[in-house]
Amino acid sequence: MATSPNKVAGAGSGSKSDASQGFVYLPLIAGWLVPGAGHFLLRKWGRGALLAASIMGMFMLGIAMQGTVYANAHEILEFLGLAGDLGNGMLYFISRAMGLGADQVQVTTADWGSRFIVVAGLLNVIAAVDAHNLRTGRKA
């Protein structure tokens, strides 16, 4: 009865020690700050390049469509938009610092652009979590 759990625990700790060398959250943080960087750290060059191109492309198209980069959270919808935008990491902070994006939506494409920017942030969070899962060995 006692051997089975010990055997499982022993096998788990062995693989865990291999996977937990260094700071395991580095790909997660790097991937959040710079799209694709988490995968680059893990030498997944192709996946990282595709993720970076997709997320940065979506973000830049959103900016080019004059989408809103949320800065305040006075209403619940603005708060959700801000939360999504923050998922872009450094792209968000750079765009804020450079004053990119429109303050108010004035044309139809600007509304789509705002959604592009928010969704780019959410996709970046998914990509960063994927890099973390690769780092911990949860995903091959």
Added chain:
Amino acid sequence: MIFRPSHFAAVLLFALFASVVFGITQRETPRRMLHYGAYCFALFVGSAIVLSWLMYLIAR
């Protein structure tokens, strides 16, 4: 630079970028990533077309 795509072009771009990320993050092997990405792209574009026709018919 101002980019003003048509509504359908915006749908295609959105579907393309989201499908690439979904394919890479939700599957493990390159072959399955490609299949899942194509599946997501078809679902994004297909559902947008179906919903557009539904709204058009409801509005009439």
